[in-house]
Amino acid sequence: MNPYIKRIKDLSNRLDPQILAELEGGFFDKKFSKESYLLRPGQICTSHLLVKEGVARKFYKHNEKEITTEVYFHDDVAVSLDSYIMRKPADVYIEALTELEVTIIDYSKFHKVKSTYSEVMMLDKMFIEYYAVWFEHRLKEFQTLDASQRYLKLLEKEPKVVQLLPVTIIASYLNVSLETLSRIRSKIASR
Amino acid sequence: MNPYIKRIKDLSNRLDPQILAELEGGFFDKKFSKESYLLRPGQICTSHLLVKEGVARKFYKHNEKEITTEVYFHDDVAVSLDSYIMRKPADVYIEALTELEVTIIDYSKFHKVKSTYSEVMMLDKMFIEYYAVWFEHRLKEFQTLDASQRYLKLLEKEPKVVQLLPVTIIASYLNVSLETLSRIRSKIASR
DNA sequence: GCAGAAATTTGACTCAAGTCAAATAATCAC
DNA sequence: GTGATTATTTGACTTGAGTCAAATTTCTGC
Numbered sequence: 001m002n003p004y005i006k007r008i009k010d011l012s013n014r015l016d017p018q019i020l021a022e023l024e025g026g027f028f029d030k031k032f033s034k035e036s037y038l039l040r041p042g043q044i045c046t047s048h049l050l051v052k053e054g055v056a057r058k059f060y061k062h063n064e065k066e067i068t069t070e071v072y073f074h075d076d077v078a079v080s081l082d083s084y085i086m087r088k089p090a091d092v093y094i095e096a097l098t099e100l101e102v103t104i105i106d107y108s109k110f111h112k113v114k115s116t117y118s119e120v121m122m123l124d125k126m127f128i129e130y131y132a133v134w135f136e137h138r139l140k141e142f143q144t145l146d147a148s149q150r151y152l153k154l155l156e157k158e159p160k161v162v163q164l165l166p167v168t169i170i171a172s173y174l175n176v177s178l179e180t181l182s183r184i185r186s187k188i189a190s191r
Numbered sequence: 192m193n194p195y196i197k198r199i200k201d202l203s204n205r206l207d208p209q210i211l212a213e214l215e216g217g218f219f220d221k222k223f224s225k226e227s228y229l230l231r232p233g234q235i236c237t238s239h240l241l242v243k244e245g246v247a248r249k250f251y252k253h254n255e256k257e258i259t260t261e262v263y264f265h266d267d268v269a270v271s272l273d274s275y276i277m278r279k280p281a282d283v284y285i286e287a288l289t290e291l292e293v294t295i296i297d298y299s300k301f302h303k304v305k306s307t308y309s310e311v312m313m314l315d316k317m318f319i320e321y322y323a324v325w326f327e328h329r330l331k332e333f334q335t336l337d338a339s340q341r342y343l344k345l346l347e348k349e350p351k352v353v354q355l356l357p358v359t360i361i362a363s364y365l366n367v368s369l370e371t372l373s374r375i376r377s378k379i380a381s382r
Numbered sequence: 383g384c385a386g387a388a389a390t391t392t393g394a395c396t397c398a399a400g401t402c403a404a405a406t407a408a409t410c411a412c
Numbered sequence: 413g414t415g416a417t418t419a420t421t422t423g424a425c426t427t428g429a430g431t432c433a434a435a436t437t438t439c440t441g442c
Contacts, residue, residue, distance in 0.1 A: 004277065062335045069330075082327060085320045086195065118309040125316040128323055129276045135326035136273060139260075142333045143366050144253045147429070167390065175334050180429055182391050338399070358420065371399055373421050 001075075004133075008126050011119075019117050026109025032096040038078065039094040045083035046107045051076050054100035055164060059172065060092045068173040071097075071161050078102070081131060097165065147176045148184045192266075195324075199317050202310075210308050217300025223287040229269065230285040236274035237298045242267050245291035246355060250363065251283045259364040262288075262352050269293070272322060288356065338367045339375045 001009075015023075029052065032038055038056065039045055049056075051072045058078060059068040069092070072078045083090035084107070114121045141150055151174055155162050162170060171181040192200075206214075220243070223229055229247065230236055240247075242263045249269060250259040260283070263269045274281035275298070305312045332341055342365055346353050353361060362372040 060331075067334055069327075081320070082324050085324060115309070118306070118312055121309055121312050121316065125312065125319060128316060128319045129272070132319055132323035132326060133273050133276060135323060135330060136260075139326060139330045139333065140251075142330065143258055177430055178390075179392085179431080183429090186391075368400055369420075370401085370422085374399090377421075 002130070004126070004130050008123055008130070011123055011126075015119060015123075016117075019113070019120060022113050022116075023110070023120070026106050026113065027103050028106075029101065029103050032100040032102070034096055034099050036096050037093055038096065038100075038102070039080060039083075039090055039092065041091050041093065042089045043083075044087060045080040045090050047079070048084075048105040048110075049078040049094065050103040050105060051078065052101040052103055054096065054098040056094060056096050056100055056102075057169065057173075058092050058094050066172050067175060068169055071158070071165065071169075071173065073160060077127070081128075097169070142175070147174065147180055148187070150174045150176075151181065151184050152188075193321070195317070195321050199314055199321070202314055202317075206310060206314075207308075210304070210311060213304050213307075214301075214311070217297050217304065218294050219297075220292065220294050223291040223293070225287055225290050227287050228284055229287065229291075229293070230271060230274075230281055230283065232282050232284065233280045234274075235278060236271040236281050238270075239275075239296040239301070240269040240285070241294040241296060242269065243292040243294055245287065245289040247285060247287050247291055247293075248360065248364075249283050249285050257363050258366060259360055262349070262356065262360075262364065264351060268318070272319075288360070333366070338365065338371055339378070341365045341367075342372065342375050343379075 032054075038049055041060075049072075051074055053074065056072045056078055057068050058070045058072075058080070059066050061067075070078070078094050080090040080092050080094070082088070083092075110124075114124055141153060145153060154170070154174060161173065167178060167181055171178045174181065176184075223245075229240055232251075240263075242265055244265065247263045247269055248259050249261045249263075249271070250257045252258075261269070269285050271281040271283050271285070273279070274283075301315075305315055332344060336344060345361070345365060352364065356364075358369060358372055362369045365372065367375075
C-alpha cells in the first residue's frame with residue numbers, strides 16, 4: 001500500500017471512538033452486480049464509494065471510445081472528484097467489473113462530521129492531497145512515456161490490473177488501441 | 192477567474208480579523224529576478240508562492256527536454272505539491288520568467304494556523320481540491336486532444352500564455368516540438 | 383465436445399508528429 | 413545602424429501508433 005494512504009488509514013483507526021461512532025452512522029454497505037453502474041454521466045456524485053470486495057473502474061466516453069481513468073480494488077475509494085467537489089453532474093461512469101460490495105460514505109453526513117472535528121477534515125484533506133499527487137504522476141507518465149513504457153510501468157506498479165482485466169480495459173487505461181497493446185505484449189513476450 | 196477560486200478568495204476575505212492577522216504573520220514578500228529559480232530539484236518545497244507581479248512557470252526535465260507543467264500569473268499559487276505534501280525533495284524547477292514579486296506562505300506557520308482554525312484548514316483543502324480537479328482536466332486534454340486541438344484550447348482558456356510566452360515554452364507546455372507548434376500556428380493563421 | 387460468440391492477434395496501410403538540417407526573421411549589444 | 417546571437421519557420425525524411433480487415437484463439441452455453 002502507498003505509504004501516504006497507509007498513514008491516512010492509521011490516523012483513521014486512531015480517531016476518538018466518539019468520532020468513529022458518528023462517522024459510521026453515515027456509512028452503509030451496498031452490493032452491485034457485475035456490469036452495473038454505480039454512477040452515470042448526468043448524476044451528481046454525492047458519496048465516496050469504498051470498495052470492500054470486487055473490482056470497479058471509472059471511465060468516460062470520447063468519440064464513442066471508452067477511456068478508463070482508474071481501476072479500484074479492495075480498500076480503494078471510487079468517486080468522481082469533479083462532480084463531488086463542484087457539485088455538478090458527472091461526466092464519467094463508475095462501473096462494477098465483478099460482483100461488487102462497497103461502503104457508501106454519504107456527503108452530507110460526512111460533511112457535518114468534518115465541520116465538527118478538524119481531525120476528520122484533515123483526513124479528508126489528506127485523501128484529496130493523495131489524489132492530486134496521483135494525478136500529477138499519471139499526467140507525467142503520459143507526457144514522458146511511450147505506449148510500451150506505459151505498459152511496463154503499469155505491470156510494475158499495478159500488476160493486478162494487468163492480471164485481472166481484459167485487454168480492452170487495459171488498453172483504454174493506457175490510452176492505446178487494442179491492437180497496439182497486443183503488439184506490445186507479443187514483443188515483450190518474445191524477448 | 193475560475194468560480195471555485197473566486198469562492199476560495201471570497202471566503203478568505205471574510206475570515207475573522209483575528210485569524211487574518213495570525214495568518215499574515217506567516218507571510219512575507221520577496222522579489223526574484225528574471226530567469227532565477229524559486230525552487231530547484233532536490234530542494235524540499237516548504238512554502239506556497241503567491242504571485243503578486245510577473246510571470247513564473249514550473250517545469251521538469253526529461254531526457255534533456257524541458258516540460259512545462261504550469262504557468263503562473265498574478266494571484267496564482269506556485270508550489271510543488273508532491274514535494275510540499277510528501278515532504279520529499281522536489282523534482283521540478285519553479286522559474287521566474289520575468290522580474291517577479293511573490294508572497295511566501297511558509298509551511299510551518301500556516302500549518303499551525305490551520306490546526307487552530309478549521310476555517311483555514313477548509314480553505315486549504317479547497318485549494319487542493321481545485322488543484323486535483325485541474326489536473327484531472329489537464330490529463331483528459333492529453334488523452335483526448337491532438338496537438339492542434341490542445342493549442343486551440345490553450346488559446347481559448349489561457350490566452351495570456353500564448354500572448355506572453357515564447358514558442359519554446361508554449362510548445363513544452365503543450366508537449367509538442369517547437370517545429371510542430373510552429374506548423375500548427377501557420378496552418379491556423381492561413382485559414 | 384461442439385457450434386457460435388467474443389476476445390485477441392496478425393497483416394497491410396495511413397497519418398500525426400518527431401528529428402535533423404537549413405533558411406529566415408527578430409532581437410540585442412555596441 | 414550593423415553584425416551577432418537567438419528565435420522561429422520551412423523542408424525532407426522517419427517513426428510510433430492508429431485504422432480496417434482478416435485470421436486465430438479462447439470462452440460460452442447447451
